[in-house]
Amino acid sequence: MSDKITHECGIAMVRLKQPLQYYQEKYGNPLWGFTKLYLLMEKQHNRGQDGAGVACVKMGMPAGEPFMFRERCVKANPLDKIFKNLLGDYHKQVDRGTIHPEFAHTVKQQFDFGGEVLLGHLRYGTSGGYNISSCHPFFRRSPWPTRNLALCGNFNLTNTSELNENLISMGQHPIFATDTQALLEKIGFYLDEEHTNIYRHLRDVEKLPGKEISEQISRELDLTRVFKQAGEQWDGGYVLAGAIGNGDAFVARDPSGIRPCFYFENDEVIAFASERAPLMTVFDLDLADVEEVPRGHVMVVKNDGTLTSSAFQPEMPRQSCTFERIYFSRGNDIDIYRERKALGAKLADQVIEAVDHDWGHSVFSFIPNTAEVAYYGMVSALRERRRTEVKDEILRASSAGELTEDKLDDLILRNWPRAEKVVSKDIKLRTFIGQENLRNQLASHVYDITYGSVEAGRDNLVCVDDSIVRGTTLRKSILRILTRLNPRKIVIVSTAPQIRYPDCYGIDMSEIGKFIAFEAAIELLKKTGQTEVLTDVYRACVEAVKTGEAVNHVKKVYDRFTPEEISAQISRIVYPQNVDWAGEVEVIYQTVENLHAAVPNHSGDWFFTGDFPTPRAYRVIYQAYINYSEKSDRRSY
Numbered sequence: 001m002s003d004k005i006t007h008e009c010g011i012a013m014v015r016l017k018q019p020l021q022y023y024q025e026k027y028g029n030p031l032w033g034f035t036k037l038y039l040l041m042e043k044q045h046n047r048g049q050d051g052a053g054v055a056c057v058k059m060g061m062p063a064g065e066p067f068m069f070r071e072r073c074v075k076a077n078p079l080d081k082i083f084k085n086l087l088g089d090y091h092k093q094v095d096r097g098t099i100h101p102e103f104a105h106t107v108k109q110q111f112d113f114g115g116e117v118l119l120g121h122l123r124y125g126t127s128g129g130y131n132i133s134s135c136h137p138f139f140r141r142s143p144w145p146t147r148n149l150a151l152c153g154n155f156n157l158t159n160t161s162e163l164n165e166n167l168i169s170m171g172q173h174p175i176f177a178t179d180t181q182a183l184l185e186k187i188g189f190y191l192d193e194e195h196t197n198i199y200r201h202l203r204d205v206e207k208l209p210g211k212e213i214s215e216q217i218s219r220e221l222d223l224t225r226v227f228k229q230a231g232e233q234w235d236g237g238y239v240l241a242g243a244i245g246n247g248d249a250f251v252a253r254d255p256s257g258i259r260p261c262f263y264f265e266n267d268e269v270i271a272f273a274s275e276r277a278p279l280m281t282v283f284d285l286d287l288a289d290v291e292e293v294p295r296g297h298v299m300v301v302k303n304d305g306t307l308t309s310s311a312f313q314p315e316m317p318r319q320s321c322t323f324e325r326i327y328f329s330r331g332n333d334i335d336i337y338r339e340r341k342a343l344g345a346k347l348a349d350q351v352i353e354a355v356d357h358d359w360g361h362s363v364f365s366f367i368p369n370t371a372e373v374a375y376y377g378m379v380s381a382l383r384e385r386r387r388t389e390v391k392d393e394i395l396r397a398s399s400a401g402e403l404t405e406d407k408l409d410d411l412i413l414r415n416w417p418r419a420e421k422v423v424s425k426d427i428k429l430r431t432f433i434g435q436e437n438l439r440n441q442l443a444s445h446v447y448d449i450t451y452g453s454v455e456a457g458r459d460n461l462v463c464v465d466d467s468i469v470r471g472t473t474l475r476k477s478i479l480r481i482l483t484r485l486n487p488r489k490i491v492i493v494s495t496a497p498q499i500r501y502p503d504c505y506g507i508d509m510s511e512i513g514k515f516i517a518f519e520a521a522i523e524l525l526k527k528t529g530q531t532e533v534l535t536d537v538y539r540a541c542v543e544a545v546k547t548g549e550a551v552n553h554v555k556k557v558y559d560r561f562t563p564e565e566i567s568a569q570i571s572r573i574v575y576p577q578n579v580d581w582a583g584e585v586e587v588i589y590q591t592v593e594n595l596h597a598a599v600p601n602h603s604g605d606w607f608f609t610g611d612f613p614t615p616r617a618y619r620v621i622y623q624a625y626i627n628y629s630e631k632s633d634r635r636s637y
Contacts (some may be wrong), residue, residue: 009136009154010047011241011261012523013272017305020104020114022268030104030114031090033269036282037118038083040271045079046152046330051135051400052078054086055150056109058115059247059303068148068245069112070333072135079122080110086113114451117243118300119504122153124356129384139182139345146195146217148245151184154259154274155238158504158616158637181239190229191244194221203401218246218303222499224578227252227312234313235616237321237505241272247303252312254615256319257295258505260329260606264290265497268293277333287334320602321505326496327466331373335601342598343495343590344377344556348385351378352586355460359386359415361488363454365422365465367447367478374495375464379560382417389416398487420453421480422485423463447481453484461487467496468570469585471507472518475574477604483581492574493588497595497608498566500558505637509607511636512554512621513628520569521557530560538629541622549617552610563589 011602016023018035023032034117037054053072061067073081076245090111093099100106107114123135136152166186198217202208208216215409221244237258241629242251253261262276264285272293273279279290293299296315301307342481364382390411397403453460461482474492482490486572501510512518525531533556540553543590558566571587592608606612610621624636 010044010274012120014118015270016116030107039282041120051123055119055137056113057117058113079178145245151242153240157236189232190226223300224310249301252298255296255313255316261293319604319605339376340373344374346379346594348381362460371466456486460489462491479576489584501610512624550615
């Protein structure tokens with residue numbers, strides 16, 4: 001992906017089911033669980049590089065001893081810094097003799113993260129800034145263990161302001177900082193209610209003494225009931241993970257399954273992660289060992305190690321985010337790998353048409369690195385298509401008596417789809433991470449080309465990208481770099497369809513005016529004298545904000561043109577300026593129909609189609625269009 005977008009954060013949880021001494025005796029490492037948490041987070045580092053945070057709950061600590069801990073970092077390479085610092089402290093204590101690893105109780109006493117419940121978060125900031133106060137996990141503290149709450153998540157809500165207003169109506173004074181804070185206070189409120197109700201019953205009815213009350217509250221605390229109350233008004237895509245001070249832990253997923261989460265359990269550990277493959281790798285599991293967290297469910301691990309799964313919101317039709325499959329999740333998950341290959345294969349017909357069946361003068365490549373698997377799928381489909389053509393031509397020439405050695409050489413040896421690594425990254429830097437004002441400068445240095453891989457003036461150059469969102473890096477850097485090879489034609493192929501609408505569930509694409517598909521549609525409306533559509537849509541959006549109507553009026557901006565017409569306009573927009581090259585540029589997008597065929601079990605396509613899975617999301621598209629029309633740069637959600 002050439003453009004900067006921020007998206008899906010990552011979560012990880014490790015809940016040990018045995019005492020630390022067990023892992024010391026079996027694996028020679030009392031920090032076995034802590035190490036697994038690090039590996040789960042490292043295997044998901046693609047999900048967040050703006051910040052990282054970890055939390056720990058130590059179970060059964062004596063009164064007066066701390067039992068919950070947190071470490072966060074928003075500096076460069078935050079994950080490495082956190083674990084390097086924590087393990088550095090651990091080894092210093094080992095050297096001083098305050099910790100003896102062979103006696104695991106010394107680890108639990110002296111090392112902050114020598115506990116049974118371990119929580120990790122990788123942050124991609126979509127709002128709330130990039131300072132430490134916006135970094136997960138968030139904490140809510142109390143002297144009562146069952147009222148302490150650590151919370152992190154991979155989510156965006158469409159109705160944070162509504163939730164804050166609800167907190168105010170309860171008598172709270174929320175700080176309008178982030179949606180995480182709103183969720184923390186909402187869950188915390190009902191956690192307090194749950195705690196207080198149990199406490200009063202035990203004190204006034206059961207007449208239990210104080211110490212027994214605390215232990216009984218811990219046993220009776222019902223996090224499912226807490227989530228049924230707290231989550232009643234949540235609207236958006238989310239996976240929330242957290243821990244209570246008594247050792248209870250939870251993971252909750254939205255009712256549409258927009259955000260991903262997986263888990264597994266055995267006699268030693270229960271573990272959760274945003275992606276399936278890291279669990280398989282870190283714990284050496286088979287595919288069947290890892291299960292998906294059910295949508296609309298909260299999975300609760302009680303402090304006795306019992307795992308339950310209960311619905312806290314009614315399930316909605318599955319609308320899992322397709323961007324996970326196209327781009328964001330790592331491609332070593334077998335299903336994602338197959339889907340990305342299928343996405344590339346589905347582009348074969350459009351690519352063949354774009355190069356006019358000129359197999360002998362076409363070079364196929366990809367723009368690193370996330371498009372590589374789709375590229376393999378495309379090249380495989382092209383070669384299969386070419387084999388069929390060759391077979392048919394051989395049979396035709398043979399029956400016509402025209403099959404000569406030269407003919408065979410021409411068919412078999414000279415016109416085979418040619419794959420080259422034309423574009424490469426010469427440093428390890430993902431250009432979409434750079435801040436807006438630096439990104440274009442970075443891209444020209446990050447990407448390099450293989451000189452001589454394309455025959456100048458004769459070859460078509462086809463490059464696969466996973467998606468084209470704003471087109472900024474494409475027009476200002478990538479295409480300018482590719483023109484140095486002097487191809488006859490450059491074809492940029494997006495495995496994703498045209499991104500037309502904001503995503504309020506995770507991808508930070510709130511400004512509709514920055515989408516290149518929207519820009520192209522606007523230019524076409526102006527060229528064809530249909531600008532009254534823009535005014536009509538603005539009025540409809542203003543009215544819909546008042547009425548709460550759930551209809552996407554912004555579709556009218558695109559409806560006057562075919563996807564091919566919009567792609568052609570995009571090709572004109574991105575054409576490189578002020579370069580010594582006069583070839584042709586064509587931009588090809590995946591069709592929505594082929595997307596669904598390639599990714600059949602993940603239908604969340606609202607950024608392409610404008611069909612949002614939850615009703616409050618339509619207010620986001622209205623506000624995004626109003627902001628564009630009024631030239632406002634405020635967020636639409």
